[in-house]
Amino acid sequence: MEDRLDAQATGSAPRCRRRGRRVRCRLPPPAAPSDHPDTAAVRHLPAYFLARQGRHEAALLQFRLVDGCVGALPWRNWEDPVAVYCLWRNRAVKGVRHR
Secondary structure (H helix, E strand, O other): OHHHHHHHHHHHOOEEEEEOOEEEEEOOOOOOOOOOOOHHHHHHHHHHHHHHOOOHHHHHHHHHHHOOOOOOOOHHHOOOHHHHHHHHHHHHHHHHHOO
């Protein structure tokens, strides 16, 4: 069991390096296939947090991959999830345009 955990830790662990206050990681390829039913739901959180961090290009990539699906976290925490989703997506678009 311990050998398996060590192999997993070294074989699939992300490689990270610090740049200022951010940590950039090269992640291994995703284990789930791209057509997995939960893929869109999982992309919403990075889209939201990347937009909040001002990382608009990365956020916009995530928003493009999930556009049209608004029933996931974090949007469902607000009274009007569609409006909040559109607000953050539009901020990402504007941020890319102003670069």
